[in-house]
Amino acid sequence: MNALANIPDTTTVLQNGPGSALLEVIEVYKAFGSLKVLDGFSMKLFSGENVAIVGKSGSGKSVLLKCIIGLLPYDSGIIRVLGQDVSQLDQRQLDRLRTEIGFLFQGSALYDSMTVRENLQFPLRRHMDKMQNQVEEELIRETLASVGLEHTIDLWPEELSGGMQRRIALARTLILRPQIILYDEPTTGLDPITSREIIELILDIQKQYGTASLIITHDMQCVRLASDRMVILHEGKNYATGSYGDLKKRNDPIIQAFLETS
Ligand SMILES: Nc1ncnc2c1ncn2[C@@H]1O[C@H](COP(=O)(O)OP(=O)(O)OP(=O)(O)O)[C@@H](O)[C@H]1O
Ligand SMILES: [Mg+2]
Numbered sequence: 001m002n003a004l005a006n007i008p009d010t011t012t013v014l015q016n017g018p019g020s021a022l023l024e025v026i027e028v029y030k031a032f033g034s035l036k037v038l039d040g041f042s043m044k045l046f047s048g049e050n051v052a053i054v055g056k057s058g059s060g061k062s063v064l065l066k067c068i069i070g071l072l073p074y075d076s077g078i079i080r081v082l083g084q085d086v087s088q089l090d091q092r093q094l095d096r097l098r099t100e101i102g103f104l105f106q107g108s109a110l111y112d113s114m115t116v117r118e119n120l121q122f123p124l125r126r127h128m129d130k131m132q133n134q135v136e137e138e139l140i141r142e143t144l145a146s147v148g149l150e151h152t153i154d155l156w157p158e159e160l161s162g163g164m165q166r167r168i169a170l171a172r173t174l175i176l177r178p179q180i181i182l183y184d185e186p187t188t189g190l191d192p193i194t195s196r197e198i199i200e201l202i203l204d205i206q207k208q209y210g211t212a213s214l215i216i217t218h219d220m221q222c223v224r225l226a227s228d229r230m231v232i233l234h235e236g237k238n239y240a241t242g243s244y245g246d247l248k249k250r251n252d253p254i255i256q257a258f259l260e261t262s
Pocket of ligand 2 (some may be wrong): 061062063184
C-alpha cells in the first residue's frame, strides 16, 4: 500500500501554471542597520531543478533563505513562493506554505530526547491531520528507506554518526513531501565520503520526488554534482548564474575565484 495516498492534500495550488518559477526573488533589499546584506538580489527556481547558491561567508546566503521562508522580513522587493507573495501572508498562511518548503538549516539538529521515529512523527503531528497509526508508521518507514536508514527507526540521535543524523534531519523534512527543499550547507563538516553520500541523496530526492532545491554551499563538488545551475551571490547581488560548466568558461576573475576557492 502506498502510504502517501493517505496524506491529507495540503498542496498549495500553483497560480503560475506549468513551467513557471516555483520561487522568484525579485530585486530584494535587506539591511541590518547600516549593513547592506541583500542589495537588489534576484533569482528564480524552476520546477524540478537544483540551484546552488555560492557566496563568501557573511554574504547573506542564510539571510536570503530566512527571507524566503518568512522568518526574516526584508526591506523591499518581492519574494514569491509557489505563486504567493511571502510578505503578504499572515501567520496561518505562512505556516501552511512552510509545509510545502522543506528546510535544512546550517547544522540542522535532531531532537535529542526523541527517537528517530519520534523525530519524524513530530512534523506529521504538527502539520497534518491525525493519521491512523499504521499509516503513519508506514510513511515514516518509507521516508526512512528513501534516505537508506529504515533500520535506525528505534535509535536515539546520539547513537547515530554525523552523516546519519543529517540524513535523518533530511527525512524529517521530506516526510511532509515538500515541493521545494532549501539546504543550508548540507555537506559542511562532513568527511569527503559522507559528503558524497549526501550529494547523491540530494540527487536521489530530486529524481524520486521531483522536488526543486536551493542548495547553499561552499563545496564545489556539491555544486558540480548536485546542481543544474548555480547563482553567485556577491555584494548583495546575483553576480552571475549558469551551469558550473558554463560559468567555468566565463573569463571573469570574480567568477573564477569562486569556482576555484569556494
Ligand atoms: N539577525 C541578524 N541581525 C543582525 N545582523 C545579521 C542578522 N543575521 C545576519 N546578520 C548579518 O548579515 C550578514 C549575512 O549573514 P548570513 O548569515 O546570511 O551569511 P552567510 O552568507 O550565510 O555566511 P556563512 O557562509 O558564514 O554561513 C552577516 O554580516 C551577519 O552578521
Ligand atoms: Mg550561512
